[in-house]
Amino acid sequence: MNKNRKGMEVEEDEEGEEEGGGKELEAWERAYADDRSWEALQEDESGILHLDKKHQQLQQRQYRRRLQAVVASHIQRGLIRYLYIILDFSRAAGEKDFKPNRMVVVTNCVEAFVREFFDQNPLSHLGIIIIRNGIAHRLTDLSGSPESHIKALANNLECSGDSSLQNALDLAHGYLTQIPSYGHREVLILYSALSTCDPGDVMDTIRKCKDAKMRCSVVGLSAEIYICKHLCEETGGVYSVALDESHFKDLLLEHAPPPPAIAEFAVASLVKMGFPQRGAEGVISICACHKEVKIGGGYTCPRCKARVCELPTECHICGLTLVSSPHLARSYHHLFPVAPFEEVIGRTAPNQRLPRTCFGCQQFLPNPGSKVGVRLACPRCKKHFCFDCDIYIHESLHNCPGCESSPTITSS
CATH class of the missing domain: 3.30.40.10 (Zinc/RING finger domain, C3HC4 (zinc finger))
Structure with missing residues (x-):
């Protein structure tokens, strides 16, 4: 009897090990599905490679969902946006649940988002704020140059210390309150930590952001946090949590098109704009935005004749909004998609x-x-x-x- 019982126990242990190994194998396949992307390719009769039916349907569903969220008729949208991206580069950004870690994934996705943002919003401005060691500091100013943001972000890849949501909101609030009233003030937070280390009452900061008409949205990389959800509910933003890298990129790109304007803040107003002319090549002039002497190129403000390097921007001398006619034409499709x-x-x-x-x-x-x-x-x-x-x-x-x-x- 004892031998039989031992034999049965051994068989049960072997079956348990097989079941456990099967579950571990399934978990491994789910975790490393993106690394084996070649398995999604199939070759047809003519030798052309294409995605299999399963991956095609998945790609089409993701695209359709994003298209339905963007294409909506009779919705007023904020075409002139002033957006600050807040990146949580605390020690939580070094976690390796996103390969190779969260910081690298966030950096790569933000680079794609910045290019898509300016493609969808040619009249808008963007800036980057980084949280590190419990302190928030502005990495780039509000500008319309995607290359300057990408270059500055690539030179600041370091994660350490705690995260402070209140310090980041206070910093963004101080800069966004200085923009014109016709601009739509937005904050997009990419949050990695599960907590926030604040010097004061973060609820007061949230009420201050709400009074300043700031729309705050959060994309989490770990789990749902109450304070982030409360922030989005109070300011009219969107809160979501990423499941994996592809899902995080989809959630991030959903913020590239201009969102519907909040009803109580959707006040129509006329905006003075100037259409500067391209400077002649070989002419030496002082750039008003960088305070440097440059040869050729640039644009001349039609009001004060100051020189700027790129469009769209605001003249640093007279404050006139400078755009080009293609920028207005590219913004037109949001009104009639x-x-x-x-x-x-x-x-x-x-x-x-x-x-x-x-x-x-x-x-x-x-x-x-x-x-x-x-x-x-x-x-x-x-x-x-x-x-x-x-x-x-x-x-x-x-x-x-x-x-x-x-x-x-x-x-x-």
Whole structure:
């Protein structure tokens, strides 16, 4: 009897080890799924590599969700934004649950976000604040140059000490209260820590931010924190927690398009703008923004004739907002966005002939329901497009080629 019991115990232990090993293997596969990205590729009959059906559907769902959040009609949006990104570079940013650590992942995603932000908001300004050793300091001023922010961030990769949410909000509040009244004041916090070490009452700071009409949003990298959620609820922001690196990047890019203006703060006003001319090459002048002597290039303020290096910006001498006409044209699509394309599942009529090629790139389109890809149709002009053209039209072109080429739709 004892031998049998021992034998049964040994068998049960082996089964338990097998189950435990299976669970550990599944957990390992989930954790390292992004490292084995080659498994998502398949080769078709012509030798072209493409994503398998599962990853295609996942990519399309993420894109559709982001598109539906952006495309909304009859919503007033703040096109002139003044945004401060607050990065938590405390010791919690050195955790390795995000590979290689949270700080590196945040830096890479912020670089992509900065470029996307200025592509979506050419009239806006952005600055970076870093929390380290319980102290918040401004890394870059509010400006419209993405390269200056990316370069400054790449030279300050260090995490240490505690995190202080109150110090960061106080610093951002001090700078954002100085901007013009027509600008939309926003704060985006990328928070890694599970606590905050504050010198005073953080609730008073939150009320101060609310009174200053600052929209504060938080993207957490660890877990949900009450004080961050309370901050977002009081100021009208969005609070979310990232599950992994790809999810964190998606959550971050959702803040790139201009958000709907808060009803009580959506006050329409006229903004004085100047359209400076490009300076002649070879002319020596003093730059008003950097206080340096430069040769050629730059722009001349039409009011005070001061020179600035880049647009958009505010003249450092007379305070006039300086923009170019392409900046205004690129901001126009937020007011009248392109409607989301609909997936073509089959023929709407029995004798209907579906087009074989994409209206945009003239590449062959898959049949409805095919595993290779999807075909989409514009709800207005009924032209068919591939998935790549759909992304290009909604994220870069902001005009449907089928609607623009149709005289009846264009005239209406």
